[in-house]
Every structure is written in structure tokens, then in C-alpha cells.
Amino acid sequence: MEILPVVLFVAFILFLVLSWSYRSFKNLPPGPWGLPLIGHLHLLAGKPPHRSLQSISRKYGPIVFLKMGMMPTVVISSQKIIKEVFTTHDIKFGSRPYMVLGDHFSYNYSGLGTSPYGKYWKDTRKLCSMELFTAKSIDSFAWMRKEELSHALGEILKSFSNSKPVEIRSLFSIFAFNNMSRILMSKRYFGEDEVDSDALEFKEILLSIVDLVINPSCISTLVPWYLRWLDWQIPRYKQIHAKQEKFLRKIIDEHKETTRECKDFLDIMLEFYGNNAQGETHVKANLLEMLMAGTDATATTSEWIMALVMHNPRVLIKLREELDRVVGSDQMVQESDLPKLDYLQLVLKETLRMYPPGTLLFPRMATQEATIAGYTVPKGTTLLVNVWAVHMDSAVWENPTQFYPERFLGSSIDFKGQNFELLPFGSGRRMCPGMPLGLRTVELLVANLIHCFDWSFVPGTIPSIEEVYNGSCYLKTPLQAMATPRLPMEVYGSAEIK
Numbered sequence: 001m002e003i004l005p006v007v008l009f010v011a012f013i014l015f016l017v018l019s020w021s022y023r024s025f026k027n028l029p030p031g032p033w034g035l036p037l038i039g040h041l042h043l044l045a046g047k048p049p050h051r052s053l054q055s056i057s058r059k060y061g062p063i064v065f066l067k068m069g070m071m072p073t074v075v076i077s078s079q080k081i082i083k084e085v086f087t088t089h090d091i092k093f094g095s096r097p098y099m100v101l102g103d104h105f106s107y108n109y110s111g112l113g114t115s116p117y118g119k120y121w122k123d124t125r126k127l128c129s130m131e132l133f134t135a136k137s138i139d140s141f142a143w144m145r146k147e148e149l150s151h152a153l154g155e156i157l158k159s160f161s162n163s164k165p166v167e168i169r170s171l172f173s174i175f176a177f178n179n180m181s182r183i184l185m186s187k188r189y190f191g192e193d194e195v196d197s198d199a200l201e202f203k204e205i206l207l208s209i210v211d212l213v214i215n216p217s218c219i220s221t222l223v224p225w226y227l228r229w230l231d232w233q234i235p236r237y238k239q240i241h242a243k244q245e246k247f248l249r250k251i252i253d254e255h256k257e258t259t260r261e262c263k264d265f266l267d268i269m270l271e272f273y274g275n276n277a278q279g280e281t282h283v284k285a286n287l288l289e290m291l292m293a294g295t296d297a298t299a300t301t302s303e304w305i306m307a308l309v310m311h312n313p314r315v316l317i318k319l320r321e322e323l324d325r326v327v328g329s330d331q332m333v334q335e336s337d338l339p340k341l342d343y344l345q346l347v348l349k350e351t352l353r354m355y356p357p358g359t360l361l362f363p364r365m366a367t368q369e370a371t372i373a374g375y376t377v378p379k380g381t382t383l384l385v386n387v388w389a390v391h392m393d394s395a396v397w398e399n400p401t402q403f404y405p406e407r408f409l410g411s412s413i414d415f416k417g418q419n420f421e422l423l424p425f426g427s428g429r430r431m432c433p434g435m436p437l438g439l440r441t442v443e444l445l446v447a448n449l450i451h452c453f454d455w456s457f458v459p460g461t462i463p464s465i466e467e468v469y470n471g472s473c474y475l476k477t478p479l480q481a482m483a484t485p486r487l488p489m490e491v492y493g494s495a496e497i498k
């Protein structure tokens with residue numbers, strides 16, 4: 001009986017000595033002591049992971065080696081090291097690690113965001129870049145965005161006439177989802193009076209899947225492949241997958257039965273991947289990932305802008321002045337006005353600096369050993385890029401916690417992946433391909449909401465600006481606000497497509 005504590009103590013000391021010698025022998029980056037099995041997971045508890053990882057890197061340096069459960073992970077949090085990774089070593093980190101998203105939902109890593117770096121990924125990325133994300137293609141969807149905007153404004157007017165608050169998150173999420181589903185497969189799921197209940201369920205499913213991207217409760221991401229069966233959530237993944245499959249299957253079947261004047265992206269994908277079982281699997285994986293990435297990040301960014309602007313009346317007034325001057329108070333904001341709205345661009349940059357939806361980017365994996373900042377990153381290591389920590393680094397930004405859009409005035413810093421101090425869309429080969437579409441959608445929505453309505457908090461409430469991390473960085477409490485029209489009523493009607 002008495003021998004057990006002694007054995008455990010000796011085993012623990014042995015474990016510490018062995019991990020220390022392994023770390024120095026391998027020239028791994030520094031990091032705190034981990035525990036057997038759980039590694040450093042306990043250090044992530046209690047705060048959003050980008051904040052816990054920032055605290056660790058403040059103590060151990062801008063590159064740290066951790067164990068997420070049993071899986072080796074390197075976290076980088078400095079502009080200089082991130083630049084080194086995305087320039088010198090980008091190809092070595094071109095693939096994703098094991099992810100529940102890829103394994104259980106993206107049909108064995110068949111979507112653009114999850115597929116490993118190689119021919120399939122390159123072909124898919126090229127297809128999307130040429131058919132979906134060109135300036136011409138984005139312009140060609142302007143009429144859809146205008147219609148969806150008109151519906152969103154209609155919802156806000158309805159809330160106003162009923163003296164009810166606008167549920168900003170759900171409004172934005174429906175706006176973004178309708179836009180994406182119409183662009184991808186010419187289908188609108190959320191109308192004024194009818195809501196497709198399958199689509200509602202599917203939208204919930206997308207949120208649950210986003211939550212599984214970086215989530216310490218997914219045991220399968222924390223253990224080597226031979227222990228993944230231990231993940232007690234597998235039945236839940238299977239259940240979600242079955243519902244997702246039913247929805248995506250129906251989309252493809254319906255699509256094949258109907259004819260269209262112009263091909264949409266689903267037709268293009270079916271032609272490209274082949275009208276057979278394997279081709280359809282690739283189509284389903286890409287549809288899922290595009291709907292997920294396109295809806296969630298767009299709606300989340302728009303909600304953050306609205307929340308930050310409402311909390312900063314000075315910024316709201318300046319935005320208004322610009323909108324009145326450039327657009328005029330007798331019409332809505334058109335897409336052609338957006339490039340002239342300089343202050344709106346500053347507000348967007350500042351929002352994406354403080355609250356990028358992907359605070360940790362999408363995980364990468366070392367497919368070869370790499371030397372970064374003088375340390376060895378072994379093959380198979382997961383790489384987490386804490387862009388939020390860089391966006392909040394006081395050595396890079398003056399008063400980083402202050403919302404101050406003017407910091408970008410006269411600055412050439414942009415978020416196109418070349419300025420490593422500001423990376424809300426990532427950088428390198430796997431940088432977000434949907435950036436131009438996402439930006440256009442966010443700008444149009446937010447500019448019109450601010451131009452067309454006066455906004456105030458629900459009486460008696462001042463919502464906090466606290467964030468929560470569920471695979472993306474969200475406002476902890478969904479934003480609700482009271483809207484009052486500020487333009488002549490006939491302006492709102494002009495949004496309708498005649």
C-alpha cells in the first residue's frame with residue numbers, strides 16, 4: 001500500500017527528467033512543464049485559447065512548444081517569426097493536422113480548407129479562384145446582395161414598427177447564409193414568411209462544426225491515431241454527419257433535376273469533379289466548407305463592427321459624416337460607393353485587428369522538419385499562429401487594446417497577407433481565398449445599416465464587449481439593438497429589385 005505513492009512520485013520525476021532531456025536534445029522551442037497525458041491543456045482552461053496562449057508566450061517567448069494532450073504543438077506569436085514561417089517555410093506548413101472537421105465532416109479531407117497540400121488542393125483552389133472569387137464574379141453577384149440587403153432592412157423596419165430590438169447576430173447570419181447559398185447553388189433558404197426548417201438545422205450544424213475546429217474537448221485531436229477510438233463524442237459526430245449528409249445530398253439531387261439559364265458554382269463543381277459518387281463527395285465537402293467559412297466569418301465580422309461602433313459614438317459620428325458626404329441622405333449605399341468610404345475602411349481594419357474571427361488561424365502541420373527562429377520543429381507538429389497576440393502586441397501597436405481606427409490613417413498596413421502585423425485572413429498559400437467576397441459583403445451590410453438607421457442599446461442595457469471562443473472569436477452575448485430609420489422612407493423601398 002505504502003509503495004504506491006513512492007512509485008508514482010518516482011514515475012513523475014522520471015517523466016519530468018525525460019521530457020526535459022527530450023526538449024533540450026531535440027532543440028525544441030521553450031515551454032512550460034507539461035503533465036503526463038494532458039500535456040499543457042490545463043494551462044488553456046478558463047480563458048479563450050488565444051488569451052491563454054498569449055500569457056504563455058509572454059512568459060516563455062514568441063515561439064513555444066506545448067503538448068495538446070499527447071500531440072506536439074508549436075505556437076508562434078511574433079510578427080518576425082510569423083513572417084519567417086509564411087515566407088521561408090510556407091510550403092512545409094502547407095497542410096492541416098488531424099481535424100475532426102476533416103475526418104468526420106469534410107468527407108475525409110476533401111474540402112479546400114482541410115485537404116492536404118498537393119495536386120487536389122491546388123486544383124480546387126484554382127477552380128475557386130477562377131470561378132468564384134474573381135472581381136468579375138464578385139461583381140456579378142451584386143444584384144443578389146442588393147436583394148438580400150433589402151430583405152435585411154425590411155426586417156429591421158419590422159422590428160422598429162413593433163418597438164422590438166433587432167437580433168443583430170441572427171439577422172447577419174441569415175443575410176450571409178442566403179448570400180452564400182444563392183452564389184453557390186442558386187437557392188435561397190430564408191425568406192420573409194417561410195424558413196426552410198432543414199436549412200435552419202443545417203445552419204446550427206455548421207455552428208457546431210465550427211466549434212469542433214480547435215476544441216480541447218475533441219479527444220481525437222489530442223491523441224495519436226491509434227487511440228482516436230477513445231473519443232466519446234464519435235457517436236455525436238456521426239449523428240451530425242448524418243444530418244449534414246441528408247441536407248447536402250438533397251441539394252445535389254434537386255440541382256440535377258432543375259435547369260438554369262446560367263451555370264452556378266455547384267454546376268461548375270459537378271462538371272469539374274465528375275458526376276459520379278467520388279466527384280459528388282468532393283462537391284459536398286466543398287459546399288460544406290464554403291457555406292461554413294463564408295457565412296460564419298462574414299456575419300461575425302459584421303457583428304463585431306456594429307458592437308464596436310455602438311460602443312464608440314465618436315467613431316459612429318465620423319462614419320455617419322462620411323456616409324452623408326459621399327452617399328448623401330437621399331439614397332442607400334451602393335457597392336460603387338464602398339471604395340470611396342475611407343473611414344469605413346479604417347474601422348474595418350481596426351475591428352479585424354482587435355477581433356479577428358480566426359484569432360489562431362486555421363491549424364497547420366509540419367510535413368517536414370523545419371528550423372524556425374533557431375529551434376527545431378519536428379515533422380508532424382501542429383502549428384498554431386496566434387495572430388491575435390500580434391494584433392495586441394504593444395511593441396507593434398500603440399495602445400493595442402484601444403479601438404482607434406485612426407491608427408491606420410496614412411499607413412500602408414493592409415490585411416492582404418503581406419504585412420505580418422495584421423493577418424485576419426492569414427497569409428501564404430493557405431490564406432483565405434474568400435477575402436474579397438467577405439469584405440464586399442461585410443462593407444455593404446454595415447455601411448447601409450449605419451447609414452439608414454440610428455442605433456441604440458436596448459433600454460436599460462449596456463452589453464459587454466467580451467469575447468468567447470467557439471472555433472471562431474464571437475461576441476460573448478449576441479448583440480441586440482434598437483433601430484430607428486434616419487432617411488426618408490422612400491429610400492428604403494429603393495433597395496427592392498423591381
Ligand code: HEM
Nearest residue numbers: 113293294297298301358362424425426427430432434438
Ligand atoms: C470577413 C470574412 C472572412 C474572414 C475574416 C476569413 C478568415 C479566414 C482565415 C483566418 C482563414 C485561415 C487562413 C490560414 O490558414 O492562414 C481562412 C481560410 C479560408 N477561408 Fe476565409 N474568411 C472570411 C471570409 C470567407 C469567405 C466569404 C469564404 C468563401 C466562401 C472563405 C473561405 C475560406 C476558405 C475556403 C479557407 C481555407 C483556404 C485553404 O485552406 O486553402 N472565407 N479564412
